[in-house]
Amino acid sequence: MLQTFDQSRQSPLLYGPATTMTPAPRPNTSIPKLNHHHIFIVTGPAGCGKSTVAKFLAEQFSLCYIEGDEYHPLANIEKMKAGDPLNDTDRWDWLIALREQALAALDQGAKGVVVTCSALKKKYRDVIRLAPLYDTDVVVHFIYLRASEATLLARVKARQGHYMKDSMVRSQINSLEEPDEKERDRLKDVHCIDVSGTMAEVQKLSMAVVNEVLAGDMAGNSS
Incomplete structure (x- = not known):
């Protein structure tokens, strides 16, 4: 289901903003214990706002x-700088590295993780889905942050000094396999957000997604 901005649907936060990120904030005894460890992958092509949204979520939920x-290995970065799109072989080790x-x-004590990863194809998302093994x-x-090609x-173009070029964005769009209804309904681990609004609206939508997940976990439903 594609989520768009609606102020009336916002839920109160289960986790307050972190007072500091380094060192980690002191444990808050009022925070209920979760049943699971959660990995949130913020996905979408270059320009959709992955880093901005992911950093916001990490700060808000500690x-x-x-x-x-x-x-990315240096070879991948050099390839992208040259305007050459990455292929499946280029991405496998990168995806595994992010999963690990x-x-x-989490093994070192994080109560949850937010990761930015384009995860353009279902098989890329499936690599990360192996984490529970x-x-x-x-x-x-x-x-998944959904945006039009024009927006991306x-x-x-507005970025300064970034290696991603227009041709690479178009290549990512051509490679993109949006999570379809079958993937969303069967696996129940994909949340789609329309990023056509302001960044503040997108952040609120993404925050509502995480809040819903954590509330469901405490209620015994981790999906």
Whole structure:
């Protein structure tokens, strides 16, 4: 289901904003204990706002933040700088590295993790969906930021000094396999958000998604 902005649907936060991210905030005894560890993957093509949304969620819910672009091997970065799109082979090790980094953060005590990852194709998302095989307490969620090509191109053009070029954005759009109804309904781990509104509206929608997930976990429903 595509979520658009509606102020009347906002729920109160289960987790208050972190007072600091380093070191981690002191435990709040009023925060109920969750039944699972949650990995939130903020997805979508370049320019959809992944990093901005993910950083916001990590701060609001005191979760660990992982910037996916930082885990690309140098060969991938050089390839993208040259305007050459990444292929499946280029992405496998990167996807596995992100999955392992998220699991490591949880193992080190993080109560949840927010990761930015384009995850353009279903099989890429499936790589990360394997995380619970390594930790049965883990639940993975995808927050897909849906944007038009015009919006993506405009935002990427506004970036200063970033390696992503217009041709790469178009390549990502061509490669994109949006989570369809079958994937969403069967796996029940994808939340789609329309990012055509302001960033403040998108942040509120994404915050509502995380809040709903955590509330469902405490109620015994981790989906």
